[in-house]
Amino acid sequence: MTGTPNNSGKTVLVCCGTGCLANNSMEIYKELKKRVEALGPGFAVRPVLKTTGCNGLCEKGPIVNILPDDIFYCRVRVSDVDEIFEKTILRGEVIERLLYLDTSTGRRVRSHKESEFYRRQLKIALRNIGQIDPASIDDYIERGGYNALKKALFEMSPELVISEIERSGLRGRGGAGFPTGYKWRQCKRVNSFPKYVVCNGDEGDPGAFMDRSIMEGDPHSVIEGMIIGAYAVGSKKGFIYIRDEYSLAVRNVSKAIEDAYSRGFLGRGIMGSGFNFDVEVVRGGGAFVCGESTALMASIEGRVGEPRVKYIRSTEKGLWGQPTVLNNVETWANVPVIIDRGADWFAAIGTDRSKGTKVFSLVGKVKNTGLIEVPMGITLREIIFDIGGGITGNGKFKAVQTGGPSGGCIPEALLDLPVDFDSLDRAGSMMGSGGMIVMDETTCMVEVARYYLKFLSEESCGKCTPCREGIRRMLEILEDICAGRGQEGDLELLLELSETVKEASLCGLGKTAPNPVLTTIKYFESEYLAHIRDKRCPAGVCRKLTSYRINTDLCRGCGLCAKKCPAGAISGKPGAPHIIDVSSCIVCGTCREVCRFNAVEVIGGRSE
Amino acid sequence: MRVIIDGKECEAGYGEYILDVARRNGIHIPTLCHSGALPGQGSCRLCIVEVAEAGKKKVVVSCLYPITGEIEVTTNSERIYRMRRNIVRLLAARAPSGEFIKKLREEYGIPEETRFKVDEKEKCILCGLCVRACEEIGLSAISTVNRGTTKKVAPPFEEPPEDCIGCASCAYVCPTGAIEVQEFEGKRVIWNRAFELLKCAGCGRYFITRQQYEYIKNKHGIDMKEPLCDRCRQKSTAEKLIHLL
Numbered sequence: 066m067t068g069t070p071n072n073s074g075k076t077v078l079v080c081c082g083t084g085c086l087a088n089n090s091m092e093i094y095k096e097l098k099k100r101v102e103a104l105g106p107g108f109a110v111r112p113v114l115k116t117t118g119c120n121g122l123c124e125k126g127p128i129v130n131i132l133p134d135d136i137f138y139c140r141v142r143v144s145d146v147d148e149i150f151e152k153t154i155l156r157g158e159v160i161e162r163l164l165y166l167d168t169s170t171g172r173r174v175r176s177h178k179e180s181e182f183y184r185r186q187l188k189i190a191l192r193n194i195g196q197i198d199p200a201s202i203d204d205y206i207e208r209g210g211y212n213a214l215k216k217a218l219f220e221m222s223p224e225l226v227i228s229e230i231e232r233s234g235l236r237g238r239g240g241a242g243f244p245t246g247y248k249w250r251q252c253k254r255v256n257s258f259p260k261y262v263v264c265n266g267d268e269g270d271p272g273a274f275m276d277r278s279i280m281e282g283d284p285h286s287v288i289e290g291m292i293i294g295a296y297a298v299g300s301k302k303g304f305i306y307i308r309d310e311y312s313l314a315v316r317n318v319s320k321a322i323e324d325a326y327s328r329g330f331l332g333r334g335i336m337g338s339g340f341n342f343d344v345e346v347v348r349g350g351g352a353f354v355c356g357e358s359t360a361l362m363a364s365i366e367g368r369v370g371e372p373r374v375k376y377i378r379s380t381e382k383g384l385w386g387q388p389t390v391l392n393n394v395e396t397w398a399n400v401p402v403i404i405d406r407g408a409d410w411f412a413a414i415g416t417d418r419s420k421g422t423k424v425f426s427l428v429g430k431v432k433n434t435g436l437i438e439v440p441m442g443i444t445l446r447e448i449i450f451d452i453g454g455g456i457t458g459n460g461k462f463k464a465v466q467t468g469g470p471s472g473g474c475i476p477e478a479l480l481d482l483p484v485d486f487d488s489l490d491r492a493g494s495m496m497g498s499g500g501m502i503v504m505d506e507t508t509c510m511v512e513v514a515r516y517y518l519k520f521l522s523e524e525s526c527g528k529c530t531p532c533r534e535g536i537r538r539m540l541e542i543l544e545d546i547c548a549g550r551g552q553e554g555d556l557e558l559l560l561e562l563s564e565t566v567k568e569a570s571l572c573g574l575g576k577t578a579p580n581p582v583l584t585t586i587k588y589f590e591s592e593y594l595a596h597i598r599d600k601r602c603p604a605g606v607c608r609k610l611t612s613y614r615i616n617t618d619l620c621r622g623c624g625l626c627a628k629k630c631p632a633g634a635i636s637g638k639p640g641a642p643h644i645i646d647v648s649s650c651i652v653c654g655t656c657r658e659v660c661r662f663n664a665v666e667v668i669g670g671r672s673e
Numbered sequence: 674m675r676v677i678i679d680g681k682e683c684e685a686g687y688g689e690y691i692l693d694v695a696r697r698n699g700i701h702i703p704t705l706c707h708s709g710a711l712p713g714q715g716s717c718r719l720c721i722v723e724v725a726e727a728g729k730k731k732v733v734v735s736c737l738y739p740i741t742g743e744i745e746v747t748t749n750s751e752r753i754y755r756m757r758r759n760i761v762r763l764l765a766a767r768a769p770s771g772e773f774i775k776k777l778r779e780e781y782g783i784p785e786e787t788r789f790k791v792d793e794k795e796k797c798i799l800c801g802l803c804v805r806a807c808e809e810i811g812l813s814a815i816s817t818v819n820r821g822t823t824k825k826v827a828p829p830f831e832e833p834p835e836d837c838i839g840c841a842s843c844a845y846v847c848p849t850g851a852i853e854v855q856e857f858e859g860k861r862v863i864w865n866r867a868f869e870l871l872k873c874a875g876c877g878r879y880f881i882t883r884q885q886y887e888y889i890k891n892k893h894g895i896d897m898k899e900p901l902c903d904r905c906r907q908k909s910t911a912e913k914l915i916h917l918l
């Protein structure tokens with residue numbers, strides 16, 4: 066495989082998203098830069114070097130992408146720089162070992178775009194990410210950026226912008242899937258000024274990083290969306306609320322705002338029109354609950370980031386009691402594309418009631434993890450097995466958790482469920498902001514429920530009784546069940562408390578918090594019963610309810626388990642079946658993991 | 674405008690809260706975090722009711738749900754009763770002592786808690802009234818700290834609060850008697866801070882802290898040449914203070 070022999074017009078993109086940066090990609094960029102700068106004057110066309118935002122493939126990073134050949138290198142190390150520069154950048158040769166490994170075929174592909182992981186995706190919100198330098202407004206403009214704004218300002222009335230967004234069917238990507246156009250219309254209708262537009266970049270779901278990627282990798286798409294939204298509803302002031310830990314996102318968004326001002330996309334008389342709009346960055350309060358709309362607004366106003374009872378919509382009384390449109394980062398990033406390409410184009414993608422695409426962070430026990438953007442209506446099976454490449458280590462699929470900490474677990478029987486707002490809701494889970502965690506058979510579903518309730522009990526703001534006290538007691542029951550102290554009646558009590566927490570809590574956190582419990586009870590009840598009645602954890606996770614035994618038929622006596630056991634609980638002669646001394650075993654599961662012959666079996670019912 | 678509450682037709686002003694309309698019509702809805710002078714924060718959720726509007730049913734807190742259209746309210750359906758009972762059970766499991774909670778528990782027929790671990794000493798149900806009272810006085814000497822299950826009411830850094838004037842309004846509004854106030858030898862101790870008490874120029878009883886006396890004099894320009902009690906001591910002063918604002 067050789068590319069074009071000359072080096073003319075090569076662009077080298079080095080991913081500098083948070084994930085790649087953590088793996089030293091800035092060093093790679095600097096080293097490449099040194100080499101480019103050292104090139105003699107004889108070079109007519111110099112390679113252009115750029116840093117980009119997160120490619121969504123953090124696990125395969127640092128990533129270096131060489132255009133126009135689209136050679137895509139993964140897990141690049143600083144020590145690879147010389148070779149990349151000499152061979153690929155200067156001579157157009159491909160370095161096989163650095164290419165993207167397509168797990169579905171086992172072959173290395175020249176561009177990740179040829180892989181199954183990429184081909185099934187459709188990039189709208191992530192359209193520019195990894196392709197442009199987020200610090201360069203020219204890169205954004207070159208790819209059609211700010212065209213939509215021009216079109217909105219000079220060819221469309223605010224009314225027309227709103228009806229276009231309505232017709233597109235765009236629904237909020239921050240969790241609840243509220244129709245965006247309708248929200249804007251409600252705000253436009255209220256005759257009270259000033260009005261505000263706000264971008265929710267709090268992204269508190271542990272493990273989620275879709276909004277971060279957009280803010281880091283394509284900040285102008287969010288800003289352009291907000292200007293268009295502000296024009297539509299009649300707002301002159303916007304805020305971008307960014308989670309405090311997201312320092313790179315803060316930096317990139319701030320830089321983009323500065324550049325947008327200097328090019329006349331923000332400020333007075335935008336693009337020569339009569340429209341004025343200012344926007345500023347606000348750093349988040351840090352708690353998960355700060356992403357909730359009323360808490361977020363309280364936080365912007367400088368008050369404690371706690372939710373408030375609100376029976377009047379924010380579009381009527383939001384920030385400082387004024388009409389406010391709050392949308393999620395991804396929602397805003399979709400707006401320019403819809404205006405640019407038209408509502409019909411967008412509405413043709415997706416399902417009947419969920420249009421367009423959704424970005425997910427696909428993680429857990431799948432071969433390919435990372436950020437993906439897929440058309441609504443794709444099935445879970447397609448995401449997990451085609452894009453995700455199936456379960457790691459050829460394990461067996463057990464459940465997929467969607468929707469963030471208060472989402473639900475969906476079992477194998479529902480794998481053909483189309484992924485859209487309503488189907489996920491009906492399954493007892495939710496779209497949430499797009500977390501997707503794949504679990505295999507080594508996962509205990511009771512433990513999963515316990516894990517999420519623990520998180521939620523810590524993140525509940527503690528203001529209202531059902532959420533604060535209800536989650537605490539549900540957690541207490543789950544902890545009991547996992548520790549072998551489950552009682553008859555616990556399931557019924559969990560269900561009853563779930564109802565109260567769901568219905569009577571003040572804000573969305575409490576109203577969704579029981580989902581992990583409800584879905585695991587609904588789809589994996591027998592696992593609960595095994596814990597409660599038989600004092601057995603079928604997955605071999607809950608230590609108090611698990612013991613291991615070596616199957617003498619399968620054991621070859623290799624002794625690996627005995628060597629690795631931290632408690633020294635395994636004995637046996639080489640070549641002969643080994644034995645676990647249950648009384649000294651600490652149930653860490655090491656033996657089960659290391660055995661190459663699957664001879665270590667899980668048996669429940671460790672006597673108390 | 675007309676609304677129906679538990680089958681009864683009631684007259685309501687636009688934007689009026691369900692709770693107020695219900696009370697005016699003799700319909701009892703239990704409340705906890707709502708008190709006359711310190712309107713609802715919507716945190717205890719005891720006052721939940723079911724609202725049917727345009728064919729859709731939802732659960733709302735009556736202390737803060739404004740009536741803006743034709744609605745039908747059910748304050749004590751089976752579902753509401755079940756959930757309210759659970760809320761009382763949860764509150765009782767959190768703070769079992771205190772007369773108020775005991776009474777509620779009896780009212781809802783909730784047996785002694787056996788399933789959950791209970792802290793017998795805890796009294797605070799985190800209704801937030803004390804914080805609201807102090808805020809209303811203009812001091813905010815105490816606030817809620819932490820999140821989730823570790824949330825509690827405390828002065829800044831959990832040290833004797835600097836801004837506190839020892840008025841004990843917080844203790845007065847607390848429905849469960851969770852805030853300790855001690856008085857002895859001309860001193861009042863609250864939030865681990867001791868305040869000097871002044872004697873009433875009339876009857877000679879200790880009744881007001883020096884800081885409270887100064888605060889009322891300075892901040893509110895009330896002419897009190899000498900401290901005078903109006904008999905009910907802390908109770909009425911607190912009330913008065915709240916009323917003044």
Ligand SMILES: Cc1cc2nc3c(=O)[nH]c(=O)nc-3n(C[C@H](O)[C@H](O)[C@H](O)COP(=O)(O)O)c2cc1C
Pocket residue numbers: 236237238239240241242243265266267268269270353354355356357358359391392393394396397498572573574
């Ligand atoms: C506990 C909680 C946390 C939330 N966190 C976020 C968040 O991090 N980002 C976000 O966009 N929306 C979050 N939301 C949803 C917001 O309240 C709000 O619905 C959303 O930002 C509206 O934007 P959209 O219509 O574009 O989705 C959260 C909601 C709750 C209840």
Ligand code: SF4
Pocket residue numbers: 354372524525526527528529530532533570571572573574575576
């Ligand atoms: S539901 Fe939970 S997070 Fe929301 S206000 Fe109540 S305690 Fe706070």
Ligand code: SF4
Pocket residue numbers: 806807810812813814815834836837838839840841842843844863864
């Ligand atoms: S005693 Fe008065 S000033 Fe002190 S905390 Fe209580 S309400 Fe606030």
Ligand code: SF4
Pocket residue numbers: 796797798799800801802803804826843846847848849850851852
């Ligand atoms: S101390 Fe009393 S008033 Fe304050 S939150 Fe606790 S129960 Fe409510």
Ligand code: FES
Pocket residue numbers: 703704705706707713714715716717718719720721734735736737
């Ligand atoms: S009285 Fe309404 S929520 Fe507490």
